[in-house]
Amino acid sequence: xxxxxxxxxxxxVQEGDSAVIKCTYSDSASNYFPWYKQELGKRPQLIxxxxxxxxxxxxxxxxxxxNKTAKHFSLHITETQPEDSAVYFCAASExxxxxxxxxxxxxxxxxxxx
Amino acid sequence: DAGITQSPRYKITExxxxxxxxxxxxxxxxxMFWYRQDLGHGLRLIxxxxxxxxxxxxxVPDGYVVxxxxxxxxxxxxxxxxxxxxxxxxxxxxxxxxxxxxFGPGTRLTVL
Numbered sequence: 001x002x003x004x005x006x007x008x009x010x011x012x013v014q015e016g017d018s019a020v021i022k023c024t025y026s027d028s029a030s031n032y033f034p035w036y037k038q039e040l041g042k043r044p045q046l047i048x049x050x051x052x053x054x055x056x057x058x059x060x061x062x063x064x065x066x067n068k069t070a071k072h073f074s075l076h077i078t079e080t081q082p083e084d085s086a087v088y089f090c091a092a093s094e095x096x097x098x099x100x101x102x103x104x105x106x107x108x109x110x111x112x113x114x
Numbered sequence: 115d116a117g118i119t120q121s122p123r124y125k126i127t128e129x130x131x132x133x134x135x136x137x138x139x140x141x142x143x144x145x146m147f148w149y150r151q152d153l154g155h156g157l158r159l160i161x162x163x164x165x166x167x168x169x170x171x172x173x174v175p176d177g178y179v180v181x182x183x184x185x186x187x188x189x190x191x192x193x194x195x196x197x198x199x200x201x202x203x204x205x206x207x208x209x210x211x212x213x214x215x216x217f218g219p220g221t222r223l224t225v226l
Contacts, residue, residue: 006156034214043204043217044157089156101147101172102215106156 002027002094006105014113019080021108023090024072032093033066033073034102039086047088048075080112117141120205120218128226133192135221137205145208146188147215148172148180150201157204163188195225 003026013019025033034049050057050064050073057064061080066073073092077084087109091102118139127133137146148160159172161180169180177199179191188207192199202222206215 032213036217043219045217046214049214101159101162103159104149104157106154 002030002092002103004090004092004103004105006090006108008108009106010109010111012111012113013080015080015082017080019075019077019084019110019112021075021088021090021110022072023074023092023105024070025092025103026071027092027094028068028071029095030092031095032102033064034091035064035075036089036091036104037086038089038107044089077110080110082112082114085110085112118205118207118216118218120203120221122221123219124222126224126226127195129195129197131195133195133223135190135192135203135205135223137188137190137218139186139188139205139207139216139218141207141209141216142185143207143209143216144185145210145215146182147206148178148188148190149204149206150174150199151204151220152201160190160203192223195223197225199223200225 006023031052036044037047038044048064050066061078063076087107089107090105094103121136147162149157158174163169163182166185202220204220205218208215
């Protein structure tokens, strides 16, 4: 089945700097790659996603890039703010056996220092 | 987000007891999922359902039972709770395969 590796597990940046989180996946058939943000004590919420027919997607300060050949995708946050502090999860779709579900990375705890 | 709810939000139980966690969504989503979240493990899939009366195992199904008699409800039962099942449990749903999953607020379960 699908396996998703996420790095780093923790990331600390200064306010205004950029942050990059990287994920690799194993199933070449995966076609959907969402990123979720989870604040302390809250539910995971989608912040951006990308499909396999697109190489890059941007939404204000957030961007995601996908390299299908290398089977990795990355989250880029520019001009970080303290409210960006949270745990971020990447995920990849798995289509094994005809059933489609998401496999999540183990998360990256991002801390933005004022 | 208000379209998917979980109950109870907090539960303390004892080893060996049966516990049922409820999940309800109002979007008529076909797909529903149960995850557990533990430090260092991220979100791990317990069970999922593609439609009413269709369920399948995820990564960590042992010790759990699910049912889905109605599209909007997807209860998760711990038949005989163990301490290792202490965790935060999230329910999620989506209307299409390989699409955005919307998470419920979570249930924090402690097994003593």
